[in-house]
Amino acid sequence: MKIHVFQLMSIRVGKLALGLRVLRLCLGWLVMVPAAIAQAPPASAMNAEKIAPSAWYVQGLSALGSPANQNFISNAGFVVTANSVVVIDALGSPALAQRLIAEIRKHTSLPISHVIVTHYHADHIYGLQVFKSAGARIVAHARAREYLQSDNARLRLEASRQELAPWVDAQTRLLDADDWLEGDRVLTLGGVRFDIRHVGPSHTPEDLVVFLPDRRLLFAGDLVFRGRIPFVGQADSKQWIKAMDVLLGLDAAVVVPGHGPLTQSAREDMQLTRDYLLHLRATMGAAARNLDPFEDAYKAADWSRFEKLPLFRVANRMNAYNTYLLMEQEAR
Numbered sequence: 631m632k633i634h635v636f637q638l639m640s641i642r643v644g645k646l647a648l649g650l651r652v653l654r655l656c657l658g659w660l661v662m663v664p665a666a667i668a669q670a671p672p673a674s675a676m677n678a679e680k681i682a683p684s685a686w687y688v689q690g691l692s693a694l695g696s697p698a699n700q701n702f703i704s705n706a707g708f709v710v711t712a713n714s715v716v717v718i719d720a721l722g723s724p725a726l727a728q729r730l731i732a733e734i735r736k737h738t739s740l741p742i743s744h745v746i747v748t749h750y751h752a753d754h755i756y757g758l759q760v761f762k763s764a765g766a767r768i769v770a771h772a773r774a775r776e777y778l779q780s781d782n783a784r785l786r787l788e789a790s791r792q793e794l795a796p797w798v799d800a801q802t803r804l805l806d807a808d809d810w811l812e813g814d815r816v817l818t819l820g821g822v823r824f825d826i827r828h829v830g831p832s833h834t835p836e837d838l839v840v841f842l843p844d845r846r847l848l849f850a851g852d853l854v855f856r857g858r859i860p861f862v863g864q865a866d867s868k869q870w871i872k873a874m875d876v877l878l879g880l881d882a883a884v885v886v887p888g889h890g891p892l893t894q895s896a897r898e899d900m901q902l903t904r905d906y907l908l909h910l911r912a913t914m915g916a917a918a919r920n921l922d923p924f925e926d927a928y929k930a931a932d933w934s935r936f937e938k939l940p941l942f943r944v945a946n947r948m949n950a951y952n953t954y955l956l957m958e959q960e961a962r
Contacts, residue, residue, distance in 0.1 A: 676702070676726070678733040679892065682845040684710040684822075686737065687886045688730060690721075692858040692940040695753060700725050700797045701790075704753040707849050707886050708734055709842065711820025714743035717766065718840050718849040718886075720757035723797040727757025731764065742766045743819065746826060747807065748851025748888065749834040750774040752786055756798055758805045769817075770807035771828050771836035778804055811838070829853060829877070832870035833863075833888075841880055848882035848896070856890030856899050858940040860906055862949035867907045867956065874904040906936055910953040918957040927954070 678686040687707035695701035701722030708717045708730075715734055720727050734742065745761045747770040748754060758768060777783050783804060790798045817824040823843060830837035833852045840849040852861070853873055877885075878900055885896045893899035909931075917927030928950055936942060 674699075674702070676729045676733060678708075678730075678736070681707070681884050681886065681892060682842070682847045685842070685845060685847055686733070687849075687892060688721075688733060689891055690753070690889065692890065694941070694944065695722055695790075695794060697794060697797060701753055701756065701794050702726050704751075704852075704889055705886055706730055706754075708742075709822060709824075710738045710740060711822045713820040714741050716817075716819055716822070716824065717742060717745045717761060719748055719754045719851070719888075720745055720761055722753035723756050723794065724760050724802060725797050727760035730757070731760065744769055744817070746770075746824070746838065746840055746849075747774070748838050748840070748849065749830075749836050750777050750783075751834065751852065752790060754851075754888070755804070756790070756802055759803055762805055767808040768805060769809045769811065769815075769826070771830065771838050772810040772812050773830060773836035774807070774834075775810065776835070778806065827876070829873035830869070831866045832873040833861075833865050837873070839877065841882065846881065846883035848877065848880060848885045850877060850885050850887055850900075852888035853877060854885060854887035854890075854893075854900050854903050856887040856893055856902070858890055859936060859942045859945050860903055860949070861941075861945055862907070862910065862952055864952060867911055867953060868960070871904055871907050871911075874900060874907075878904075909936070910950060911957065914950055914954040915957040915960075918954055919961055924951055924954050 674691060676688050678688050680686050685707065687705055689705050690703045691699050693699060693703055695703050704719065704722060706717065706719040706721050708715055715738060721730055742761060742764050743766060745758065745766045745768050747768060762768065787804060791800060791802065811826065811828065813828055815826045817826065825841040825843060827839050827841065829839055837851060837853060839851055839853060853870065878897060882896045885893045885900060887893065913931040914927060917924065928947065933946065
């Protein structure tokens with residue numbers, strides 16, 4: 631099929647206009663669109679659920695962050711060792727971190743020695759300063775430093791200070807890690823082994839997962855979304871799918887996802903995230919290779935398996951468009 635220069639220009643102009651519309655949608659996600667805020671459910675009680683010997687987690691809401699829920703939209707966990715507490719992720723506001731410490735204190739008075747950060751998205755890190763003040767060391771992957779130094783991180787925090795006030799305010803700040811990892815690391819703390827694995831660039835360049843082999847317990851961060859549509863953003867979905875294969879090979883009995891309820895049917899539930907990514911790549915990849923307009927490709931795609939999941943209408947179009955652009959780049 632021959633495509634004339636003017637046709638190509640028309641296609642590109644159309645994609646540019648579409649890109650601007652989707653960019654506005656992306657910004658709406660980042661600063662929390664007012665309509666979604668108005669519909670967000672109120673903050674639920676934070677109750678730590680025991681998931682393995684000496685291990686607990688708290689579950690965030692399947693919603694966009696808002697003042698009503700204090701940005702409690704992601705999960706976090708903690709493990710009590712013989713001499714300290716290790717926390718996985720710090721939640722989305724200082725107030726939430728204080729509530730998480732209160733939950734920890736229901737089970738132990740031991741000091742909090744470490745916070746392992748699975749990735750530096752706002753809903754997982756805005757509570758870090760509370761744990762730092764409590765004496766914890768922050769452990770994260772070194773690829774997060776690029777984000778911390780970026781305009782994106784600064785602008786996101788500025789927007790959150792307005793949209794999530796008073797829970798995120800002028801006193802909320804971004805923190806460097808104390809221990810920047812360059813790859814995998816095994817930490818043995820108080821007799822408990824923590825296998826920390828770098829599985830990025832996937833959801834983010836710095837993705838870490840934390841596996842406790844003696845408990846067959848996996849803290850998967852945002853590589854696994856359960857009970858809601860994944861947020862793909864600028865992810866490397868090809869690598870993300872490979873990372874999911876690594877996680878499936880760990881033989882975890884219990885998986886704590888970054889978002890959504892605990893899963894004890896690990897393989898079945900992790901498969902949903904993997905299948906969604908494969909579906910995005912298959913549908914948008916074909917469109918990008920054929921130079922089909924995004925709008926036509928999006929309307930033609932079969933979303934029936936995923937459209938009933940929470941946040942589908944908020945995130946799916948953005949996920950599809952970002953994947954469309956990624957597939958264009960991979961095709962070059």
